[in-house]
Amino acid sequence: MLFRVAILAVSLSVYPFGDDADARSGSTLTLRDALHRALASNPRLTAAERDVGIATGRRIQSGAIANPELSVDVDNVAGSGAYRGGRSVETLLQISQLIELPSKRAARIGAASAGLDSAAWQRQVTRLEILSETAIAYFSVLGAQRRIEIFDEHVATLDRLTPLLQRRVDAGAASIAEIARGQVAADLIRADRERAKAQLSNARRDLAILMGTSTPQFARVAGRLAVTGSPPSFKSVLQAIDANPQLIRWSAVRVQREQELIASRLKAVPDARVGVGWKHERATGDNAVRVGLSVALPVWDQNRGDIFAAEQNLEKAHAEQAINKALLISTAGRAYDTVTGALREIALLRDSAIPNARRAAEAIESGYTQGRFTLLELLDAVSSVAQASLREQEAQQQFHVGIATIEGLVGDPFVLSRAGRR
Incomplete structure (x- = not known):
């Protein structure tokens, strides 16, 4: 069930990625392949497996009878x-x-068995965390790639305006300073692009580390950041949180501490x-x-001291479970608000801001050739298109990061409504 985490489900049902051969060749990385690599190579999962092995050894030893x-x-x-x-x-x-009293050995075995169950659930927790973090890192790379594309488009637009500025200067309709001003605007965007490239490099490295390597073994990631959908109700998300391995694990922890309390009481006999x-x-x-x-x-x-400590440890388990659940609900709530807010922002940008910015830029560019608008008005209009596109990219990335976070918390995929997909 955990391997079918929703990030993977989304990658299979919503995102038309390139084939796996490209990902294996190191040129293009798909979300599916990133998740496979993370599960196969992330050292945190290896450590969690060793914890299960340690707990297995303790379970075996717990049943041992004292030597004569x-x-x-x-x-x-x-x-x-x-x-x-x-x-x-x-x-x-x-x-x-x-x-030895038979009940002492039974309590010892019960505590060790519950410890093994707890370690097994913790391994599932680690597995989910790695899948969720890998998906978040993947979409961070995808968003950084899109951000650079937007800067490239902006620079290309400004470069396309250079001949227009030159013709106006040659015609005596504008000062030569306008060419320099246009060049400054383009250079500032190029500087922003270089910053975005550095951010992309960091995001690529973070993704590579999650997949068990210190340097990226891929050229780029493949995906459609623009694909979105409506999540289920927050009520259903809260209900699904009860299936999170972090919470299920506490049942094993309580059993373990109950058996430890029994063992402490029997030690006095x-x-x-x-x-x-x-x-x-x-x-x-x-x-x-x-x-x-x-x-x-x-x-x-x-053994009164150990008995008291075991009683307190058992009571602590109930409090820790409540704290854990409250934290999961809080995290899910923030992620859900991020998702719904991003959807509203994307809708506003797609339906109004971006189309209007493009129409305004086209109209002002046409009017600039006729002398009806200044260069500053033209540069501002072109910049508005880029800024709206960047806002859309940020909202799209926030949407996917929020979805990956929620699905990592509920421990099972949920289906997105694709009615609003572009």
Whole structure:
């Protein structure tokens, strides 16, 4: 179920990426391939697997029974009188076994088994986190790529205006300073593009690290940032959060701490040690069988401190689960608000701001050739188109990051309504 995290589901059902051969060749990386690589190579998941192995070892050891003890006692080895020369040596060979209360071993096994379950759920938590973080990093790279494309389009538009400015200067309709002013505007956009390239480089490195490499092994990522859809209601998101492995894990943690409390209480009950031995007296040549039984008297130490600590630890588990759930709900709420806000922003930009900015830029460019608008008005109109496109790119990226965050929290994919898709 966890491998079918929604980021992967979205990549299969919504995003028409390039084929996997391109991703494997290192030229183009798809979301699907990024998730596969992260699951295969991320060291955090390897560490989580080792934690499961550690818990498995503890579970195996918890069922072990105490080893028997073999002892040899030799009395009267030396002395005076009748004990001189070892004539009165007494040899005792004894084997003893600790008889542990069955309930103690059962509690120990129960705690270790619950610890193994907890580690297994934590591995699923780590798996979901890696998938979600990889998807977020992927869309960060995709957004940075789109941002550079917008800057390139803006620079191309300004470069296209240069001949127009030159013709107006040649015709005496404008000052030569306008050419320099246009060049300054283009250079500032180029500077912004260089900054965006640095941000892209950082985003690519972050994605590569999540996939287990220190440097990117891909040229670019493939995807359609413009594809969006409507998420389900926030109520359904809250209901789905209950299936998050982080919360399910707390059931195992509570069981583990309950068993630890039982073990602490039973520790105050003494175990018996029984022994049987063979005794030989050299002086008489006689042999005898010896039987022993010992039980500790819980007079001074009744393990009250450990019992109290175990009780508090169990109560703490309930509080920690409540804190964890509140944090998940808060994170999901922020991500959901980001998604819905981004959708409203995208709709406004697509339906009004961007079309109007383009129409205004076209009209002002046409009017500029006729002397009806100034260069500043033209540059402002062209800049408005670029700024609106950049705002759209930011909103699209926020949408996909929010979706990836929510799906990482609910632990299962949800289907986006594609009615609003462009």
